[in-house]
Amino acid sequence: MRSITTFDIQYAHRFYNFKGEAQYLHGHTGTLTIEVEDSINCGVNMVYPCNEIKKIAWNVLKNFDHALVLRQDDPLLPAILAVYEEQGIRNGAPTNTMKGPAFKTELATAHPECRLVITKETMTTEGMIKIVYHLLKDQLNIVKITFRSGDNTASECFPVEHTIDRCPCCGVTMGADGICPKCGCRKK
8 A cells, every 4th residue: 555745846947958948947846746655554554644754755855945956067056156155145044944954865965055956967857756766765665756847747666675664653664773753652
């Protein structure tokens, strides 16, 4: 069975070296759907609480919300950083409160202090799916991710690679110590 959660993410990007309209800087509201699969946890009668999927995923995804996403070799990148430096916002501003922890993977690097994500490849719908799966695969049993942005939609299915030990009382992932981080229940 699956638990399915959806997010809306607003971001700006462009397709560097693309011969079409998307080569220009533009913005989207993207809709990301994450499907998590496992057995139904008898204690809570669900696969995984959707609000908990949302918390886990949003901790990473909020770095993409209201962010500029550029490929690492895009010549706009140094210009944007120079403008941010000139404005005094490259290292953050008091109003920049919706940021997650910085991350660096082989596919992307988040700079939450300046609402910027730098990617290895062009951030297409397919590219976003690869990045999100890579960031969350160890925390959730993701079997499918769908991302819709403008007129473009991509979807990919993934095999379940591991079992997540879930709390019998509230359904969230048990801590390594056998204690639920949400409700304090101890594993028997």
